[in-house]
Amino acid sequence: MRISTTQYFGMNVQTMDDQQATLAQLYQQLSSGVSLATPSDNPVGAAQAVQLSMQGTTLSQYSSNQNTALSSLQAEDSSLSSISSVLTSINTQIVHAGDGSLNDANRSAIATELQALRNQLMGLANGTDASGNYLYGGYQASTxxxxxxxxxxxxxxxxxxxxxxxxxxxxxxxxxxxxxxxxLSSSQPGSSSVAAGALSNAGTGAIGGVTVNNSTDPTNNHQFTINFTSGTTFTVTDVATNTTSAPQTYTAGQPIVLGGGGQSVTISGAPSGGDSFSVTPAGQASDVFANLDSVIAALQTPATGATGQANLTNALGTALTQLQNTLNNVTTIQTSVGGREQEIEALQTVTQSNSLQTQSNLADLTQTNLTKVISQYTMTQYSLQAAQQGFSMIQKLSLFDYIGN
Known part of the structure; x- marks a missing residue:
C-alpha cells in the first residue's frame, strides 16, 4: 500500500492533536478534581452516577425522616414518663384517703391535692413537641x-x-x-374489670375486686349489674344480653358468679333493698379524667355513718382499679414507643452505612483518582514530546538530502 507524503503528515498531525486533547482532558480532571464532567466522558459511568445520586438523595431524605420520627417519639416517651409519675402520685393519695383514721376535713384536703394533680395531668395531656405540635391530638396537632x-x-x-x-x-x-x-382507653392485657357501688346505696354493702376464673370466657367483656331486691336477695343482669338471673340468696363474702362463670365478685356488709352494684369491663371505664372527678367528688362528700363509710370504700376501691388500668395502659404504650425508638435507631445505622457506601461509589465514578490521572498525564506528555521530536526530524528529510551523496 502506498502512503503519500500528505497522508503521512496528516496522520502524524492527527496523532499529536489527539494526544494534546487527551492532555487537556487530563489537566481538566486534575484542576477540577472531577473525572466525569459530561456524560460523553463516560456514558455508562454517567448513567450509574445518576442512579447513585438519586439513591443518595433518597437515603438522605430517609435519614431526615428518621431523625424527625425519633425526635417525636423521644418527646412522647418523656411525656409518658411524666404522666406515669403523676398517676403514681394520684395512686398514693387515693390509698392514703382510705386510712380509717382520717376525718372529712382530711379527705377534703386530699381531694384538693387530687384536683391539683388532675390539672397537672391535663397539662401533660396538652403537651407539645419541639415544633409546637400537640403530642396527643392525632391529626389535629395545632389545637x-x-x-x-x-x-x-x-x-x-x-x-x-x-x-x-x-x-x-x-x-x-x-x-x-x-x-x-x-x-381514654385501657389495654386489655393486664387490665381488670371495674367493680363499683351506686352512690345512692342506703346499706353498708361494700364490693370487692373482680376475680377472673376463666380468662377465655367471652362474657368477661360484658357489663353486669347486681340489684338487691331485699337485704337478703339479689339478681344479676347481663347488660350486653339484657338477661337477668333468678333471685339468689345473699351471703356476705360469698362469691357472686357473673355471666358464664368467667368472673366472680364478693360483697361484704349488709346491703339494703334497692342497692345496686356494677362490674364494667376495663375498656368501658377508662376515662382517667372522669374517674378522677368521681373520686374527688366522693372525697368531698362527708362520710356519714356506716352507709357513708361503705360508699366511700366503694368509691376508693373503684378509683384504685381504674387508676391501675390507666397506669397499665400508659406503661403498655410507653413500651411500644420505646420499641419504635429502638427500631429507628437500628435503621439509622443501616441508612448511614448505605449512604456512606453510595457516596463512596459515586466518588469513585465522578472524582479524580490523582495517582492514576497524574500517571496518565505524564505518560501522555512523554508520548506527545516523543511524537513531536520524531515528526520534527522526519519532516526535514527529502530526496535532495541523498542526491549529493
Missing amino acids: PPFSVGTSGAVQYSGDNGVQYVQVTSSRSIAVADTGKAVF
Whole structure:
C-alpha cells in the first residue's frame, strides 16, 4: 500500500492533536478534581452516577425522616414518663384517703391535692413537641386536644388519626399516639374489670375486686349489674344480653358468679333493698379524667355513718382499679414507643452505612483518582514530546538530502 507524503503528515498531525486533547482532558480532571464532567466522558459511568445520586438523595431524605420520627417519639416517651409519675402520685393519695383514721376535713384536703394533680395531668395531656405540635391530638396537632367543658368535665377534641413517617422504602412508623389511646382507653392485657357501688346505696354493702376464673370466657367483656331486691336477695343482669338471673340468696363474702362463670365478685356488709352494684369491663371505664372527678367528688362528700363509710370504700376501691388500668395502659404504650425508638435507631445505622457506601461509589465514578490521572498525564506528555521530536526530524528529510551523496 502506498502512503503519500500528505497522508503521512496528516496522520502524524492527527496523532499529536489527539494526544494534546487527551492532555487537556487530563489537566481538566486534575484542576477540577472531577473525572466525569459530561456524560460523553463516560456514558455508562454517567448513567450509574445518576442512579447513585438519586439513591443518595433518597437515603438522605430517609435519614431526615428518621431523625424527625425519633425526635417525636423521644418527646412522647418523656411525656409518658411524666404522666406515669403523676398517676403514681394520684395512686398514693387515693390509698392514703382510705386510712380509717382520717376525718372529712382530711379527705377534703386530699381531694384538693387530687384536683391539683388532675390539672397537672391535663397539662401533660396538652403537651407539645419541639415544633409546637400537640403530642396527643392525632391529626389535629395545632389545637389543644383536651379542654374543660361548661359542665367542668374534661373533653377530648382531637381525633383518632395516627401520624406515620416513612423511614425506609418499605417501613412507616407511628410517631405519636392519640389522646384517646393514652387517657381514654385501657389495654386489655393486664387490665381488670371495674367493680363499683351506686352512690345512692342506703346499706353498708361494700364490693370487692373482680376475680377472673376463666380468662377465655367471652362474657368477661360484658357489663353486669347486681340489684338487691331485699337485704337478703339479689339478681344479676347481663347488660350486653339484657338477661337477668333468678333471685339468689345473699351471703356476705360469698362469691357472686357473673355471666358464664368467667368472673366472680364478693360483697361484704349488709346491703339494703334497692342497692345496686356494677362490674364494667376495663375498656368501658377508662376515662382517667372522669374517674378522677368521681373520686374527688366522693372525697368531698362527708362520710356519714356506716352507709357513708361503705360508699366511700366503694368509691376508693373503684378509683384504685381504674387508676391501675390507666397506669397499665400508659406503661403498655410507653413500651411500644420505646420499641419504635429502638427500631429507628437500628435503621439509622443501616441508612448511614448505605449512604456512606453510595457516596463512596459515586466518588469513585465522578472524582479524580490523582495517582492514576497524574500517571496518565505524564505518560501522555512523554508520548506527545516523543511524537513531536520524531515528526520534527522526519519532516526535514527529502530526496535532495541523498542526491549529493
